[in-house]
Amino acid sequence: MTVERIMSKNPLYVKETDLMTHARQVMRDHFLRGVPVVDNSMRVSGILTDADILEIRDTKSNITVKGYVRTVPMITPETEILKAARLMLEAAHHRVPVVSGLDRQLVGIISDVDILAAVKPTKKSPLFIEEIMMTDMITCYPDDSITKVWHQMLEHDYTGIPVVSHSNETIGMVTRRDIIKAGYARVAEIDGRGAKTGEAPKVEKVMSTPMYTLPPEASLKEAIDKILQYDIGRIAVASNEKLLGIVSRSALLSACLIGTGL
Incomplete structure (x- = not known):
């Protein structure tokens, strides 16, 4: 094709x-x-x-x-x-x-x-998403300032960061799109140049809930289907509401190329 x-x-x-x-x-x-x-x-x-x-x-x-x-x-x-x-x-x-x-x-x-949407995992692709999930990830809390999260996104080139409770339970996701759509990007930019971050709106004001999750034993196809269904950039991997990792579109795409010779 x-x-x-x-x-x-x-x-x-x-x-x-x-x-x-x-x-x-x-x-x-x-x-x-x-x-x-x-x-x-x-x-x-x-x-x-x-x-x-x-x-x-x-x-x-x-x-x-x-x-x-x-x-x-x-x-x-x-x-x-x-x-x-x-x-x-x-x-x-x-x-x-x-x-x-x-x-x-x-x-x-x-x-x-x-x-x-057009490709499928190969016979040599990993069977479960736990094999390709990123575990070394940045998370944030609902009471974190948007300024702090915004600058973490820019520094690490992330488009979204998981929102968890202080006991690491999954709550939601905050993305660049959420912040921009809510009109807070400009606030975050200004605060980053000197204003007190404590005065900035909190993540809970803009985050998307619930967090879309799959268990670590879910297949690549399940993850792809869910990402396409909800038009999201990443899927969280969780067990008993505890966040274990993140699987991105890029990781899924790379896994679908294994065994293709490309």
């Missing part, structure tokens, strides 16, 4: 000459983690990520997108899906533009969600 079968056509994009403040508004309005960047000839030059736009703190700035463009692998509509998955994982991107060929005209975009 090729990328053409699963890519989204007519994606939003920004130009190299656009101001970063404009790009930030586009991404926040549409809750995008990444947006293709094109030059004046509509050739794809790369992608702009939410981590890049969050570096711009001022509401007015003459900084353009061009200086923040990240390179992307060349993926065309004819690229095999599994090859595209490997290229995305190696580049550490969750969304990648699809180009027409050597002229690099933008024709679509593909995400790790699109690929997960």
Whole structure:
């Protein structure tokens, strides 16, 4: 199966000459983690990520997108899906533009969600999610400040952090999208530059509940199905309401490539 079968056509994009403040508004309005960047000839030059736009703190700035463009692998509509998955994982991107060929005209975009919906674990993939879960993870409490969590997300490039009780019982998840959607991103940015974090809103104000969990003996397919069903970036692994680990889309995608030769 090729990328053409699963890519989204007519994606939003920004130009190299656009101001970063404009790009930030586009991404926040549409809750995008990444947006293709094109030059004046509509050739794809790369992608702009939410981590890049969050570096711009001022509401007015003459900084353009061009200086923040990240390179992307060349993926065309004819690229095999599994090859595209490997290229995305190696580049550490969750969304990648699809180009027409050597002229690099933008024709679509593909995400790790699109690929997960189209692939299956192989015979050599791990049987249980406990084999691929990340156990060295950052968690937060409902009474933590959004400022603290926001800066942890930026420092570690996390899109979401599990929320647990002080006895490590699962409660929910707080994501960049939750904070941005609630309008607290700007508050967190300002507080990070000097205001007292104790004055910032608490995580409990924006977190998503309940936390979607699976037991450690759940299969990869169960995890993929749940991530697709709820449109989430990660699934928590828990036993008796105690958090054990996290399985991300990237981890699941990597596991589905085992034994494919890619």
